[in-house]
Every structure is written in C-alpha cells, then in structure tokens.
Amino acid sequence: MSFIDENFLLQTKTAQRLYHEHAKNMPIIDYHCHLSPEDIANNRQFKNLTEIWLEGDHYKWRAMRTNGIAEKYCTGNADAYEKFEKWAETVPYTMRNPLYHWTHMELKRPFGIDKVLKPETAREIYDDCTSMLQSEDFRVRGILRQMNVSVICTTDDPVDSLEHHQKIKADDFGIKVLPTYRADKVMAIEDAAVFLPYLQKLEQVSGISIGNFQQLLDALQQRHDFFHAQGCRLSDHGLETIYAENYSDEEIRSIFEKALNKQAISQEEVLKFKSAMLVHLALMDHAKGWTQQFHLGALRNNNTRLMRELGADTGFDSIGDFDVARPLSRFMAKLDNSNQLAKTILYNLNPSQNELYATMIGNFNDGSMPGKIQYGSAWWFLDQKDGMEKQMNALSNMGLLSRFVGMLTDSRSFLSYPRHEYFRRILCNLIGNDVENGELPASEMEWLGQMVENICYYNAKSYFDF
Incomplete structure (x- = not known):
C-alpha cells in the first residue's frame, strides 16, 4: 500500500471531513496551463x-x-x-x-x-x-474525463491559427478548451532577430501591413477580436517585472519606427516600448471583460550554453529578484485612474514578496465584484506544500482567502491534474488545523465546507464566467 492513502496530508478529522465531503469531487477548472491543443484535438494516444x-x-x-x-x-x-x-x-x-x-x-x-x-x-x-x-x-480526452476536468485554458500566441481549438469545439467532447492570449513576443523589441520576423507573422495572420505603431495595434486588436470569437477570456504575460515607465505617444511611434529600420534602441527606449505595449494590451482586455494574468519574477535561461543547445523551457530558470512594487503600483493605478483596469491575477515567484503581492491586490479591489484583483496561486518553484501554505497564509492575513479562485496546473503534462488534489488536501488541512486548534469555530462547518468548495471550483466558475 502506498503512503498516498485516502487521508494523505490530512492531519485532523476536520481536515479529512472537509476534503472528502467538500473538496474531493469538485470539478477542475484549469484556467492556466501549457497543454497542447493539438494533442487534445487529435485525442493523442x-x-x-x-x-x-x-x-x-x-x-x-x-x-x-x-x-x-x-x-x-x-x-x-x-x-x-x-x-x-x-x-x-x-x-x-x-x-x-x-x-x-x-x-x-x-x-x-x-x-x-x-x-x-x-x-x-x-x-x-x-x-x-x-x-x-x-x-x-x-487517450488524452479519456484522462481529462477521469480527472473530472470541466474547463482548460491553454496558452497561445496571437499569431496562432487556433485551428485545434476550433476542432475541439466542433467535436464537443464535454470539456471546454479555450485559448489564452499571450503576446509576450510582440514586446521583444530589444531583439531584432526575434522581433522583426514575428511582426511578419503577425502581418500574415491579421492581414494588416505593419508599417507604424498604430498598425501594430490594429493587427493585435484584430487577433484579440479573433481570439474572443473563439471563446478566449484571459490573457497572460510572463515577465521579469511589470514595465511602467512614463512615455509619450510620439516617443513610442519613434521607437517603433527605429526598430522597423533596424536602428539601435537604448535600454530606456526598450522599457518605454514595453510599458506602452502592456497598457494597450490591458486596455484591449478591459474592453472585452477579459481577465489579465501576470506571472512575474522568473530569471530565465541562466545556463547560456544549454540554452543554445536545448532551447527555452528546458530547466535552466530560477527565482529572480526584481523591483516590483513601484512599477506594479504605477501600472495598475494608470489603468484604474481611467476606470479601465481589467480583472487581474498576479503571480509571484519570489516568496519574499508574498505579502507585497497580497497587499497590492487590496489597493485596487474596488467593490465592483468579489475579488476583482487576485493574488494567484503559488507558482512554479513555489508550487509545493510549503509554497502553497505560505501563499494562502499571506492571502488570509492580508485579504480574503474565501474569495480566492484557487489552483491551476501551469503544466505541459496531461498527468499533472493531481496537483489540484494536492492543493485541495493542503487547503483542507490548513483550515482543519485552525478548527481543531480553536482558531476557527467548529460550529461553522457548513460555511467552512462551502468556503472550500468555492475555492476549489465555484469562485473560478463565477470569476471567469465559464
């Protein structure tokens, strides 16, 4: 018999009751992952x-x-x-x-x-x-059914055709598989060898010739509209930190023109361009009622030799230490000042910044809906028992754990869905220990059970309107 028994990680009777009666059978909304839409479309074996x-x-x-x-x-x-x-x-x-x-x-x-x-x-x-x-x-779809998955949001570039999503939707196999708009490559203006070929791809799929900055925005808007028509309701950004430099529209037009002409661009100009792009993309999201996600704090591709040999996402990234609070505050305040701040989920990779993020969301929750600005689940290197407990404790101390939209896999593997079970067991153990320690009332088990169900499923279902 494995040590992973029915009460694995559940240290108290209350934790066991919360998990088995409330968390265990909740459907899974995997609102951020890197699963292959092609594998789902083809029902890969x-x-x-x-x-x-x-x-x-x-x-x-x-x-x-x-x-x-x-x-x-x-x-x-x-x-x-x-x-x-x-x-x-x-x-x-x-x-x-x-x-x-x-x-x-x-x-x-x-x-x-x-x-x-x-x-x-x-x-x-x-x-x-x-x-x-x-x-x-x-096969892929059978595994997803076995794991009780109801919604999957993949991660997709604006130039993707979404043909596999269209096939999945046409098949209607009982699980929603929706794209997520991740426009990171359009911000890579510092690398002409990547940026200019990407613009050519964007021209081809959008049908818009990109000769100036406004045409770039038009092309991105065309793809944003297309993604929306295919069911997309989330965007995502993988950044070291938020970019929030001051800039003028004329500066951005000039910087983009220099990039098109392969002229040298200063680091200050790079930061201004990235800042402008983030704002324009955020405005597109707000206009359509999307949720924007920001995964912040990864120091990527540290081993340059193996990066050259193997490429990105092969295991050579680490936690970074970047200036976060001021640019994040400026960026969100800029959008909030014009009442154009979309629903937002912030994920941090550096655990020393847990309380920073947990308090930042409270600055911009405006009462328009429960938990509009979310402190996202423990991510990547923090996606483990200690990291999850610390994330939920920071959120509990600084905000409302009860309004948390819960777990996601952030995975490329179809076998990663037990991470939701892992999270649910840790959540129930956290609350169960509080009850048995006398820190939460045992008389409120009905409410605590509903709270667990909400964090595991219903909060996300309502928040994303799936």
Missing part, C-alpha cells in the same frame, strides 16, 4: 509512460541532471525505457522535493498504482502504465 510523463517535463529533467544523469536520458535520444529507468533511479533521491509527492500521486491517479517508484519497481510500473495507455480511457 501516448506510446508509453515515458512519452506522456517525461516528454517536456523540465521539473523532472532538472532533478535528473542534479542526480548526475546525462542529458541523453533527459532531452536526448536514449531509448524510452532507458529514460524512464533513469527517472526511476532518481525518484528515491527526490524525497522532500515536491516531485516525490507528485510522482506517486500521478501514478495513483489515473493509473491506480500504489507502489513506490524505484529501480526495483520500474519495469513493472512502466509496463503496466504503458499497457493502460493503449486503451481508449487513457
């Missing part, structure tokens, strides 16, 4: 456990490298079972890393495997899971 579990998972690659495993077993051309074998060899060394919990929760659901993964059990587990993956219930 994975050939083996390595393909579904290790392909694209930089968390596991990072741990394997740290354990002394050569790159060929991570991103290289080693045999599928050899890669899995090296992962199984690494798993015992991940104890006290969240990967140890995630690994065994993902084996338990959806595969029903209770064994601890280690070299001695690797072959049996690999063969059993690979066999299950050949059945209809373990």
